[in-house]
Amino acid sequence: MTNENNAQSEPITLRLNAPPPARHVFNPIIRGALTELLERDEPYSIMGYHRWCGTEADRQAGSDFCSKRLGYRPDAGRIVLTSSTQSTLNMLLPGLVGTGGALAVDELTYPPIKGFAARHGIKLVPIRMDEEGILPDEFKEACTKYKPKALYPLSTLQNPTTGTMSIERRHEIVAVARQFGVSIIEDDIYSLIPENAPRPLSALAPEISWYLLGLAKSVAPGTKVAYVVAPSKESAERLFWPGVRATFWMTAPLSAALATHIIQNKSIFEILKAVRTATTARHRLVHEHFSQFEYRLGDGGLHVWVSMPAKLDGIALASRLEEKGVLVSTSEGFVVGDVPPPQAIRIGLGNPATDEMLAKALQVISNEIESHYIF
The missing domain is CATH 3.40.640.10 (Type I PLP-dependent aspartate aminotransferase-like (Major domain))
Known part of the structure; x- marks a missing residue:
């Protein structure tokens, strides 16, 4: 199996909230x-x-x-x-x-x-x-x-x-x-x-x-x-x-x-400008794929906070997404104390190597969540 095929079989990790790569400027x-x-x-x-x-x-x-x-x-x-x-x-x-x-x-x-x-x-x-x-x-x-x-x-x-x-x-x-x-x-x-x-x-x-x-x-x-x-x-x-x-x-x-x-x-400010541009492009993908959902994405943000519909559990969703090759963060790790965690997932935008990989992952997430919404 080639390295390219190996890369394609790897899950798309959205658990991290790194900045998107801007190699053409950074390198x-x-x-x-x-x-x-x-x-x-x-x-x-x-x-x-x-x-x-x-x-x-x-x-x-x-x-x-x-x-x-x-x-x-x-x-x-x-x-x-x-x-x-x-x-x-x-x-x-x-x-x-x-x-x-x-x-x-x-x-x-x-x-x-x-x-x-x-x-x-x-x-x-x-x-x-x-x-x-x-x-x-x-x-x-x-x-x-x-x-x-x-x-x-x-x-x-x-x-x-x-x-x-x-x-x-x-x-x-x-x-x-x-x-x-x-x-x-x-x-x-x-x-x-x-x-x-x-x-x-x-x-x-x-x-x-x-x-x-x-x-x-x-x-x-x-x-x-x-x-x-x-x-x-x-x-x-x-x-x-x-x-x-x-x-x-x-x-x-x-x-x-x-x-x-x-x-x-x-x-360094040229790098920041390039990362800002790359982040904006990834925000457009989020808005395109999640237009019907409740989510939060601040200006310049590297992650999305997506609220779950009433019939969907965040942990269950993350498990199903993992089976489909997409890794997201559930809310439990962010909670301090014994309060119930909110029904939400966090999606990092910067880790996928390309916009196309991110778009693929967002489509998988969108399809899974959409099946639980009543529009």
């Missing part, structure tokens, strides 16, 4: 950047030493990049480079919340946060949400009752619901966090593809915020670079340097150097 930019790096600097000068929190050039580039979202250029001393959002969270939770402490989260949230909390003995406090995200009154009530030390919100293109907080809601959430002395750990990883995402919570309350901006959902999953903007240089040093070296959070030197280079020469 020449990255090839050129690597060539320029290795011509300018000897390989050992790049890879022969740890970069720890990043070199001065890395942190300056991170400051420049984060300023596009924050609306101001943070001092480079506040910037820490890490290998990913996950590794960042694994450092911040014990440092900011600690064993026995409470962390407020969206009632449906990024699944790994549950594993990190369990690892560090942290209690998760789910906050009820509407179509924008967490409700200020519910957050205030949770602060009064459970006294969380930090809040972990996904304020732009929430995972999994795709909701985005209005700027008014962001001001309300910040006001509650300030009132109760709650640190904000803001994961802004989905914000770079939308054209006009609202300013982050961290821009409204920099003194209590830890701002996270990773490249995995906008450039490519394997970039393995994320930027952290701490409230101050001192707080960054306290949580990330020097006594916490014996962990896995540091960025690989070549990845850090490459990210710095494409930020400095601004070619």
